[in-house]
C-alpha cells in the first residue's frame with residue numbers, strides 16, 4: 001500500500017515544490033510508482049511540470065469535491081510519475097473546510113489508489129491552514145525542507161508544535177520523516193553553521209543528503225521539467241537522485 | 255515630513271527583510287534620518303540587526319497598543335538609523351484588528367515622529383492580512399522585491415489587486431514606488447528572461463538597480479549587521495547603496 005509523504009514548512013520559498021517535483025521524479029526514475037498531488041492554490045508543482053492550472057472541474061479542487069481520483073491524474077514525461085494538478089479554486093477550500101472542520105477529506109479521496117502507487121507525495125501551500133492540515137492528516141510521514149540560511153531556523157519550532165497537534169489529534173500515525181537541508185552554498189561557512197545547528201537540535205532526524213544551491217534547480221521549472229530531465233549531470237539532479245536512494249534505503253529498514 | 259515606504263509581497267522568502275534592512279541602512283549612510291519598523295511577528299528585521307525580539311511591553315505590538323513611539327525606538331550601529339523591533343505578540347493583532355477592522359492604527363501611531371525622520375520603512379509579514387493592510391494604509395509608497403525566479407512572477411497579479419483595493423479604500427495616496435529585481439544570478443539566462451518579462455508587464459515601474467544573488471547578503475543577518483557594515487566591498491552592499499542613491503534621485507524629481 002502507498003506511503004503518503006507530505007512536504008511541510010509554513011515559511012515561503014524554502015524548497016517545498018522543488019523537493020516535491022524532484023523527489024517524485026527521482027523515485028519514479030528508480031522504478032517506484034509515484035503520484036504527485038499539487039495541493040497549493042499557487043499551482044507550482046503543476047506549472048513546474050509544464051501543465052496548465054486546472055479549473056474547478058479538474059485537479060485537486062475536484063478531488064476534494066468528490067470527483068474520482070482516476071479521472072484526475074495526468075501522465076508526466078517521467079514514466080511511473082503521474083500528477084494531480086492544482087489551481088486557484090483550491091484556495092476556496094481554506095474557508096469551506098474551516099467552517100465545518102473536515103481534516104480527512106484528502107485521505108479519503110486518495111483511498112482508491114493506495115494499492116496502485118508506492119509513493120504519494122503532497123505539495124502544500126506555505127501556511128498552516130485547513131489545506132495544509134488536510135495534507136498532514138493524509139500523510140504517513142512529513143519531509144521538512146530547510147534552507148541553510150539564518151532566518152530559516154525560526155519557523156521550525158512552530159512547525160514541530162503543529163506536527164505534535166496533528167499527532168495528538170486527527171493523525172496519530174504521522175511521523176517526522178526528516179529534515180532535508182537545502183540551498184546549501186558550498187563557498188561559505190553559513191551553510192555549515194546552520195546545518196550543524198539543525199543536526200544538534202534534531203539528532204537523527206536530518207537526512208545525510210544535502211541539496212546544494214544549484215541554478216539548474218531554479219531553471220528547470222521554467223522549462224516544465226524535473227531537473228533530471230533538464231540537466232541530468234547537474235549537482236541539483238544528482239543530489240535529488242541520491243536523496244531518493246537514501247529514502248528508499250531507509251524505507252527498507254523500517 | 256517623512257515619506258513612509260512599505261515593502262510588499264505576500265510570497266515568502268523574496269527579499270522583503272533583506273531590502274528593508276539594507277535600503278534603510280544605505281539611506282542612513284547617505285545622511286538621511288531613517289526609522290525601520292519591523293512589522294512581522296517573525297521579527298527578522300529585529301534579529302537581522304542583532305536585537306532580541308521584544309515582549310508585549312515593547313516593540314511594534316506596544317506601538318499598536320498605544321505606547322508612545324519615542325519610547326520604543328532603538329539606536330542601531332548605523333548613525334541616522336533607528337529601529338522599532340517586533341516579536342511574536344504582533345501575530346495576535348491579526349485577529350484583534352480583523353474583528354473590528356482598524357486600518358489606520360499604525361499610521362496614527364507614527365504621526366508623532368513624521369517630522370523628525372525623512373524615511374520610515376515598514377517590513378511586513380508574508381501575507382495580506384490585517385497586519386500587512388495596516389502597513390499599506392500607513393504607506394505613501396510600496397516597494398515590491400521580486401526574485402528573478404520562475405515561480406516569483408505568479409504572485410504579482412494578486413498583489414497589484416490588493417494595492418488597487420487599498421488605493422480605492424483606506425489609502426488613496428498609496429503609490430507603487432516600484433519593483434526591485436533581486437536574487438539575480440549573473441551566470442544564467444533565467445534572470446534576464448524574468449527581468450524582461452517584468453519590465454514588459456510593468457513599464458516604467460522597475461528600478462534600474464538589480465540586486466544580484468550575493469552570499470554576503472545571506473551571511474550579514476547572522477552577524478546582526480546590515481551588509482554594508484559586514485562587507486562594504488561586496489556586490490550585495492554596493493547594489494543596495496546604488497539602489498538608495500537611485501531612490502533619493504527619483505524622490506528629488508517628484
Ligand SMILES: Nc1ncnc2c1ncn2[C@@H]1O[C@H](COP(=O)(O)OP(=O)(O)OP(=O)(O)O)[C@@H](O)[C@H]1O
Nearest residue numbers: 012013014015016017018126183212213214218403
Ligand atoms: N537547491 C536550490 N538551488 C537553487 N534554487 C532553488 C533550490 N531550491 C529551490 N530553489 C528555487 O527557490 C525558489 C523557491 O523554491 P520553491 O518554490 O521550491 O519553494 P516553496 O517552499 O515551494 O515556495 P512556496 O512556499 O511559495 O510554495 C524557486 O524559485 C526555486 O526554483
Ligand SMILES: Nc1ncnc2c1ncn2[C@@H]1O[C@H](COP(=O)(O)OP(=O)(O)OP(=O)(O)O)[C@@H](O)[C@H]1O
Nearest residue numbers: 149266267268269270271272380437466467468472
Ligand atoms: N540578493 C540576495 N542574495 C542572496 N541571498 C539573499 C538575497 N536576498 C535575500 N537573501 C536571503 O534569502 C532569504 C530570504 O530573504 P528575506 O528574509 O529577506 O525574505 P522575506 O521576503 O523577508 O521573507 P519572509 O517572507 O519570510 O519575511 C534570506 O535568508 C536572505 O538572507
Ligand SMILES: [Mg+2]
Nearest residue numbers: 016017040044
Ligand atoms: Mg511551493
Ligand SMILES: [Mg+2]
Nearest residue numbers: 270271294298
Ligand atoms: Mg521578512
